Amino acid sequence: MAPPIPLLAVCESDGTSLLCGPPRCEQYSSFQRDSRPSRYLTFSKDGTLIGWCNGHSVSVVKCADGSVVSTFDLPKTALLEFSPLNNILVTWQPYTKTQDSPQGDANLQLWELPSGRLVKALYQKKVDSWCPRWTEDEKVCVRSVNNELHFFENNDFNSIANKLHMQKVSDFAVSSGAQPCKVAIYVPGSKGAPSFVRLYQYPVLGGPGAALANKSFFKADKVMMQWNQKASAVLVTASTEVDKSGASYYGEQTLHYLGVNGETALVQLAKNGPIYDVAWSPNSLEFCVVYGFMPAKATVFNLKCEAVFDFGTGPRNAAYYSPQGHILVLAGFGNLRGKMEVWDVKKYKQVSTPQAPDATFFSWCPDGEHIVTATCAPRLRVSNGYKIWHYTGSVLQKHDVAEGAELRDVRWQPFPDGIFPERPIRHQAAPSELGSTQAAPTQAYRPPALRHLPAAPSSKLHEEEPPQNLRTGPGGEKSLSKTALKNQRKREAKKAAKLEAKPDPEPQSAPAPVSHSQSEASSGSGDPEMDKKIKNLNKKLRAIEELKEQQASGKVLQKNQVEKIQKEEQLLKELQALQVKP
Structure with missing residues (x-):
């Protein structure tokens, strides 16, 4: 049986449309276009329903035939969401007070589908975490x-089944997948106490030993918690609004790992700077982090928080895995030029480098073959439109909105896992009438008066780092690719040349260098106290040699380890001074 054709929902200021799938998206004949200005739209998790609000009402229709399921007279609705099994529709409107109602009206409504009955009306003043979160079977x-957290069972919102009493729970995340339900909670620090994230398994929410894992940390004004699909681990990105050192405009970020088996870790990143994006692979065994001052690095880590593959540096701030997990797109949107790097994750081989300037939105099609990029309002109010791509870089369709109109949102119809199988990766561009937009290699600017002259030797502002495989080899050391080894040798030779060219301030009085082996082979001085000092210095120098070997093999050292290496010359001088004493 052939896989279904995905639908693409388009939300514009002049109406809502439903298009029938790639490679070219045409109007879906079973859906009647709504010509009223749209505010928000969403699909149900299984993709069978679509709902939207247009400033007059909220409509829910079936994607299969376009038939109306329910219509709600809710003109002020700004957000809506379906429960996982489509039993409940949640609508939210901004909280307001009036003279007739000084307490305000309940602005969060839970509606039963398809009867349209109001199940519960609640107060939700803040838009953050506005929607209740269900397990996939809707039992919790x-x-x-x-x-504090309130737990409801079997969609009975008239009685609270359980509560999590904790000091000021600021945020939470419910695991994906079936039972048992797991929840991650975040409590911000106060009065010198650290912030912390804890994992619980419902219904065991209190008492000693109830937490599956606990991770505390300082420097956190807010966090973002991401469960993997197998609900075995959580990644926590902790952020501060202000970097007190003044090094970053974006504040400070750290990345933490928590496993339901109790293991926790701080993910060590090889470059200083912001953390732009963190993405779990659909296989739940790896995750990709985009981080560091521009040009940013991107690295794939395993569940032990060990670096598996380093993509080097580049103009990027986002990472997107395909639904099947076999392709990874690294992209630079927003204030960057929209360059995308498409990678084969299994072979870590680059497939294409398309470019989508001014794009503010990216999304994979469920088939794992196509993507959509869009320029949407209110982020950008000019050049609004979308493009349908094949991952090999070919532009299959381009749509620009009419003059004076705005594109608010585009969304692919979701499907359950396994509907679209993984297909072999192609490296040749898919045929297209619109061609491809491969990113051209950048060149340094030269004034017109100098363009006829030979080019001067190039000097780069930033040293670019090439991709390198960091998987552990059979000998226990991390194996580097041929290109990485070649570049590493070049860097080492460059450093050695600089050292040779550096003049010696006192060439006549400079003592001869003493190697570690020579110092250890020398006979004792006869002074027990001096021999003890020499022994300790030799021990520290041996440790530095081991750290230098690890650094040469590609391992990322911690800050204190790098500081130890920098003290090598000082230790050698101390050792030599002790050995030349009479």
């Missing part, structure tokens, strides 16, 4: 109320 629903 979680909602944050006054800094």
